[in-house]
């Protein structure tokens with residue numbers, strides 16, 4: 626595998642009235658990545674968190690890696706706000722109409738890692754021009770907007786295609802998969818080439834099962850890794 630295997634729990638799947646507790650649970654599980662789903666009510670039919678939430682969580686959990694998924698019609702207008710707030714990686718979708726190359730440049734100029742995202746109905750080909758520029762490609766395995774939906778197997782073919790392209794093009798971008806991940810389907814995603822796994826519902830309901838299905842570091846208890 627090109628990259629380390631990471632689980633990036635989505636705080637959308639945690640208790641909305643206690644986001645800090647959700648991040649604590651992620652930290653206590655021995656994980657570093659936190660997936661933050663940002664929705665604008667236009668690109669997706671739902672609203673969620675803004676840069677203020679990232680800022681508050683990053684100042685409380687400075688060592689955690691904030692993996693920020695922007696589901697916005699105009700993500701280019703918010704890069705500086707999320708970069709200043711403390712996002713470590715900022716992913717933008719390929720579907721809306723905005724200057725994608727310039728936006729990826731802005732993310733890098735701000736000293737952050739970048740990602741490009743494809744929806745279930747978007748062919749992988751649409752992300753190809755950006756592959757040499759990005760640190761991560763996010764493959765949606767549900768139509769974005771809501772947690773708790775079922776995994777769409779169309780994502781598996783896309784993960785395989787991206788893993789092949791990564792090798793052919795001699796690149797090292799991460800392949801992340803997001804939506805409907807369970808301990809039952811995570812192994813297939815990993816065997817196809819995904820190295821970064823987003824999970825909301827499954828992590829907050831059955832996190833230990835998911836971590837063991839992934840074969841990653843065990844739950845930390847009493848400050849020690851078992």
Ligand code: DX5
Pocket residue numbers: 635637638660662694767768769770771772773774803804805806823824825826827
């Ligand atoms: C969907 C979001 C996902 C979602 C994952 O718009 O991008 O991150 O919250 O949640 P589960 O794991 O519940 O599908």
Ligand code: ZN
Pocket residue numbers: 635660661662694803823
């Ligand atoms: Zn997401």
